[in-house]
Every structure is written in C-alpha cells, then in structure tokens.
Amino acid sequence: MAYSDKVLDHYNNPRNVGSLDKNSPNVGTGMVGATECGDVMKLQLMVNPESGVIEDAKFKTFGCGSAIASSSLATEWLKGKTVDQALEIKNTDIVNELSLPPVKIHCSVLAEDAIKAAIGDYKKKRSVGTAEAVTAH
Amino acid sequence: MKKPVYLDNHATTPMDPRVLEAMLPYFTKVFGNAASRNHSFGWEAEEAVEKARKQIADLIGANPKEIVFTSGATESNNLAIKGVAEMYAEKGNHIITAATEHKAILDTCKKLEKEGCRVTYLPLKADGLIDLDMLREAITDKTILVSIMYANNEIGVLQPVAEIGAICKERGVLFHSDGVQAVGKVPVNVIKDKIDLLSITGHKIYGPKGVGALYVRRKGPRVQLTAQMDGGGHERGMRSGTLNVPGIVGLGEACAICQREMETESARHRQMRDWLKNKLESELDETFINGSMEHRLPHNLNMSFAYVEGESLLMGINDIAVSSGSACTSATLEPSYVLKALGVGDDLAHTSIRFGIGRFNTQEEVEYTADRMIEVVRKLRDLSPLYEMAKEGVDLSKVQWAAH
Numbered sequence: 001m002a003y004s005d006k007v008l009d010h011y012n013n014p015r016n017v018g019s020l021d022k023n024s025p026n027v028g029t030g031m032v033g034a035t036e037c038g039d040v041m042k043l044q045l046m047v048n049p050e051s052g053v054i055e056d057a058k059f060k061t062f063g064c065g066s067a068i069a070s071s072s073l074a075t076e077w078l079k080g081k082t083v084d085q086a087l088e089i090k091n092t093d094i095v096n097e098l099s100l101p102p103v104k105i106h107c108s109v110l111a112e113d114a115i116k117a118a119i120g121d122y123k124k125k126r127s128v129g130t131a132e133a134v135t136a137h
Numbered sequence: 138m139k140k141p142v143y144l145d146n147h148a149t150t151p152m153d154p155r156v157l158e159a160m161l162p163y164f165t166k167v168f169g170n171a172a173s174r175n176h177s178f179g180w181e182a183e184e185a186v187e188k189a190r191k192q193i194a195d196l197i198g199a200n201p202k203e204i205v206f207t208s209g210a211t212e213s214n215n216l217a218i219k220g221v222a223e224m225y226a227e228k229g230n231h232i233i234t235a236a237t238e239h240k241a242i243l244d245t246c247k248k249l250e251k252e253g254c255r256v257t258y259l260p261l262k263a264d265g266l267i268d269l270d271m272l273r274e275a276i277t278d279k280t281i282l283v284s285i286m287y288a289n290n291e292i293g294v295l296q297p298v299a300e301i302g303a304i305c306k307e308r309g310v311l312f313h314s315d316g317v318q319a320v321g322k323v324p325v326n327v328i329k330d331k332i333d334l335l336s337i338t339g340h341k342i343y344g345p346k347g348v349g350a351l352y353v354r355r356k357g358p359r360v361q362l363t364a365q366m367d368g369g370g371h372e373r374g375m376r377s378g379t380l381n382v383p384g385i386v387g388l389g390e391a392c393a394i395c396q397r398e399m400e401t402e403s404a405r406h407r408q409m410r411d412w413l414k415n416k417l418e419s420e421l422d423e424t425f426i427n428g429s430m431e432h433r434l435p436h437n438l439n440m441s442f443a444y445v446e447g448e449s450l451l452m453g454i455n456d457i458a459v460s461s462g463s464a465c466t467s468a469t470l471e472p473s474y475v476l477k478a479l480g481v482g483d484d485l486a487h488t489s490i491r492f493g494i495g496r497f498n499t500q501e502e503v504e505y506t507a508d509r510m511i512e513v514v515r516k517l518r519d520l521s522p523l524y525e526m527a528k529e530g531v532d533l534s535k536v537q538w539a540a541h
Binding site: 003011014017019031033034035036037038039040041042060061062063064065067068 | 444445446447448449452453463472482483484487519520521522523524525533538
C-alpha cells in the first residue's frame with residue numbers, strides 16, 4: 001500500500017500530539033471510534049472564551065497511518081479558527097488534502113466526527129457551566 | 138546488513154541459490170516432456186522428475202509413487218478435499234476441519250457445502266490447538282474426511298497431528314493435512330503421523346513458486362481421488378497436465394536441502410526467535426503472544442502490542458517486511474480470523490504482528506528488527522489515547538465506544 005507524501009509526513013512528524021486538561025471549562029474533548037474497529041481518536045481543543053477562537057488543539061490516535069495523519073491535520077486546521085469556522089471542516093477536505101484512497105475515507109470521517117464531538121463537549125460545558133468531561137463519546 | 142529486512146517467511150521464502158542451480162538445465166538443455174516415452178529428451182526429463190519425487194517422498198517418509206505433482210498447495214488442498222468428497226460420496230458426505238485453516242481449505246469446504254456436503258468447523262482452544270475430544274465427538278458414520286493443518290500460517294501453532302491421525306485411523310476416516318508451513322521445517326512423517334493426504338508447496342521451503350505436491354497414501358488404506366482436471370491422465374490419473382519439470386526439480390532439491398539441514402536450521406531459528414521474543418518482552422510492557430509457545434514452529438513469532446494498531450506499526454518499520462493481523466492490512470477489512478478463533482479480542486488482533494524467520498536471516502537482522510519495533514511501539518504508544526487511558530487506570534473493556 002502506498003501512502004501519499006502528506007500522510008507520511010504527518011505520520012513521521014505528527015503535529016500537536018498530547019493532551020489538554022479535560023477538566024478545564026475552556027477545553028472540549030472528543031473521543032470517537034472503537035477499539036474493535038482498530039481506530040480511536042481523541043481530539044481536544046482549547047477555546048478562548050472571549051473571542052471564541054481555538055487557541056490550541058491536541059490529539060492522540062490509535063489507528064492506521066491515515067487515521068493518525070487525519071487527526072494530526074485536523075489539529076493544524078483547528079488552531080486559529082473560531083468554533084463556528086471549525087464546524088465547517090468536512091471530511092472531504094481532509095481526503096483531498098491527504099490524497100486518501102477510498103478504503104481510508106473512514107479515517108477522515110472519524111476526524112470530522114472527533115472535531116464535532118470536541119466542539120459539542122466544549123459547548124455543553126459552556127452551557128452547563130460545569131467542568132464535566134466525557135471520557136468516551 | 139541489506140535493507141529492507143525480510144521477516145515474512147510464512148508468506149513466501151526466497152529461493153535457495155542451490156535450488157536455482159539445480160533447476161537451470163531443465164529450462165533450456167533438458168527441456169523434454171516427461172511424458173514422451175520414446176526418445177532421450179523425454180527419458181531425461183522423466184528421470185529428473187522421478188529423482189525429485191523420491192527427494193520429496195524421503196522428506197516425509199513416503200513412497201515416491203505416493204507423490205502427485207500440482208501447481209501448489211491451493212491446488213493440492215482443492216484436489217485432496219474435492220477429490221475425496223466426490224470419490225467417497227457414496228460412503229458419506231461429512232467433512233471435519235477447523236476454523237483456523239487456510240482459506241484454500243475453508244473456501245473449498247464452503248463450496249462443497251453448497252453442493253450438499255456437511256462440514257464441521259471445529260473451534261480452537263485459546264492456545265490454537267484443536268480439542269481432540271471434540272474431534273472424536275464430531276466424527277459420525279457419514280464422515281469421510283478430516284482436514285487439519287500441520288502448522289498454522291499465522292500463529293505457527295503445531296496441531297497434535299499424530300493423535301489426530303490415530304483417531305481418524307481408528308474411526309476409518311481419511312486424514313488430510315495442509316503441511317505447507319511444517320514440511321521441511323519440522324519432522325513430518327506420514328507413517329508416524331498416520332496422514333493419508335498431505336499438501337506441500339515449493340515456495341515456502343526455499344523452492345520455486347507455482348509447484349507443489351500432494352501425498353496420496355497407496356496402502357492401508359489406498360486413497361482414491363476424483364481428478365479435478367481432465368486431460369492426459371498424468372500422475373496416476375489424479376492430475377492431468379504436462380509436468381513442470383524445472384519446477385519439480387526445484388521442489389525436489391528444496392526438499393533434499395531441508396532434509397539435510399532441518400536440524401541445525403530449526404535450532405538456529407528457534408534461538409533467533411526466542412531472542413526476539415525475550416528482547417521485545419523485556420523492553421515493552423503489555424505484549425501478548427498469540428497461540429501456544431510450546432507447540433509452535435521454531436521460526437514463528439506472533440505477538441500483539443496492545444494499544445498500537447498494526448498497520449501504523451508496519452508503517453513505522455517500513456524497512457522490515459512482516460505481517461499484521463490488523464483489519465487495515467487485510468483485503469476484507471476484518472481482523473485476522475485465526476486470532477478471532479483463538480478468542481483474541483478484536484482490539485488485540487488489530488495490534489498483532491507476525492514474524493517469520495528464514496534461512497537467510499541473520500542475528501543482526503533480528504536485532505535490528507527488535508530495536509526498530511521497540512522504538513516504533515514506544516512512539517505510537519505516546520500517540521495512543523488507549524495507552525494513556527490504560528495508564529490512568531481506565532478499564533478499556535468497560536468503555537462504551539461509539540460504533541462507526
């Protein structure tokens with residue numbers, strides 16, 4: 001199986017690996033996928049509550065190289081965007097950027113789901129006003 | 138050390154230069170048709186074929202007349218199972234096999250099921266061995282064939298073949314074994330193991346691709362097969378088609394070399410394999426061996442590296458050729474059915490790697506492989522949310538994952 005240069009680059013030099021404080025009210029956490037399916041993505045973003053801009057994003061992924069690359073790319077794209085802009089990121093954008101083959105499209109879907117889950121978590125925290133994190137979505 | 142390192146010797150092996158040497162004259166100089174009975178070209182080809190037949194027979198304790206040449210193990214398996222099913226249709230229609238067999242067995246059985254046969258797929262114990270009591274219970278008066286592989290291609294587990302053979306003999310049922318991974322690697326003896334049909338291929342024993350053999354017992358009992366290809370009636374009418382003389386010479390030579398060198402070779406492989414296993418286990422936590430370590434081919438290691446998905450692992454060790462049981466590396470996008478049959482959870486099946494050490498591997502290559510594996514597993518665990526959760530004490534089996 002041949003990987004695109006961009007997938008290889010993200011796999012070899014993954015951007016924004018790590019974790020943010022999931023208990024912080026400004027951090028949204030999205031965890032999607034399932035161990036049985038062979039891929040689990042955890043994506044976190046930290047939002048400036050005043051401006052609504054995503055100031056930091058981190059990920060950890062269990063999955064194939066394309067899943068790692070999709071989530072790594074997602075964190076790059078998230079930084080600097082407002083929450084509303086982030087919601088516009090589509091899995092097809094990731095597919096195009098990374099030249100993912102059809103068999104790997106689900107990796108990009110997972111990344112989009114992870115973004116939505118993280119933003120959902122952040123919004124929930126904001127509306128409830130409590131620091132409750134979701135370990136599994 | 139030359140890279141990439143090849144450690145996928147269960148998939149195929151490089152051809153031994155001595156085998157190639159033996160084959161070469163039979164492409165250009167001795168090119169006769171082994172079935173040509175009235176000139177020297179034919180006689181010389183036939184002589185070469187008969188020498189190879191003996192070399193193969195000697196390796197497995199058979200009589201040369203019991204060797205039928207085929208195009209490889211898939212054909213041998215098809216011929217054995219379909220040939221018996223058709224020939225013994227009046228006696229019965231029940232076949233017993235196991236869930237971890239090669240697809241050449243399983244899919245052949247599935248085909249026969251569509252044609253009215255009944256097939257029992259025995260489950261496996263957690264160590265990958267079949268339960269002999271279950272086998273005994275599965276045999277009925279309609280059973281005509283038991284097909285159980287000698288050694289598994291993924292986990293290298295050796296089945297209790299001699300015991301299976303004894304049970305089959307006692308119950309008057311034919312016993313076929315897919316010997317592809319075992320022949321030439323561990324002692325296989327069709328008399329001692331009471332095997333009636335044994336599949337062999339060239340390319341797993343440092344011989345050529347596209348040539349194989351089927352051992353068909355001639356005495357006690359005399360096994361008959363319905364040919365699956367019609368033609369000139371070669372190979373005692375069981376397999377028509379002009380013999381692939383250079384390939385057959387290569388298969389014979391490969392068997393002869395295995396017979397001479399098996400003892401020292403398997404000891405060397407076992408030492409390298411055990412070194413690799415110990416090194417990986419001492420440097421990495423949460424590794425799991427798939428299948429019995431005791432009943433196992435000396436050159437096989439199948440290990441799961443929890444929390445690290447197999448395809449991403451292969452991507453990280455891209456100058457080493459190994460295989461993974463991960464779904465992402467299979468055509469079906471399902472994790473290994475062999476590991477599944479052992480009760481290995483999908484989560485661990487996705488993290489499994491198969492190492493197959495071969496004749497031309499060096500200790501240096503094995504050490505390089507261990508170092509790269511350790512480095513990449515550690516890197517990917519740093520990237521793995523599951524490893525992080527496990528370290529935090531989260532019981533991953535209790536987490537409700539969102540299916541996708």
